[in-house]
Amino acid sequence: MEAIIAGSCTEVSEVFAAERDPARIREFFSCLFTPSEVREFSLRWALVNEMLAGKTQREIARRYGMSLCKITRGSRELKRENSPFRRMIEMHNELQKRRTGKNGKN
Incomplete structure (x- = not known):
């Protein structure tokens, strides 16, 4: 199986x-x-983005109505060496920069 x-x-x-x-x-x-x-899974993505933007776990918990346990899991994942979650968020951020022309190319 x-x-x-x-x-x-x-x-x-x-x-x-x-x-x-x-x-x-x-x-x-x-x-x-x-x-x-x-x-x-959409909320999990959003909360990790918030963490990377510098929001505290308590701020995120209040904003999204989530438990600190769920947020702590995301925080631990971001701290892992070579975190796949961090790589995906960074890829997303790079795509956003390209779309908005923030990297000087368009």
Whole structure:
């Protein structure tokens, strides 16, 4: 069973890496996940962005109505060496800079 799960996770990851249209991925999310699950992972993404922007865990907890435990998990992930979450956030930030022309190119 674990091999099936690992293989399926790899397949989905490969499809996400190949798909260049965020709308299609979001549409897929709405098929694959419940609205509650989409909300949860979207909030997790938002809270990690807030942490990287310098907000305190308590500020984030108040803003999003989340427990400190959930926020602490995100904080620990960001502190990990070579954090995949940090890499994805940094990639997102770089994409945003390119879109808005903040890196001097457009």
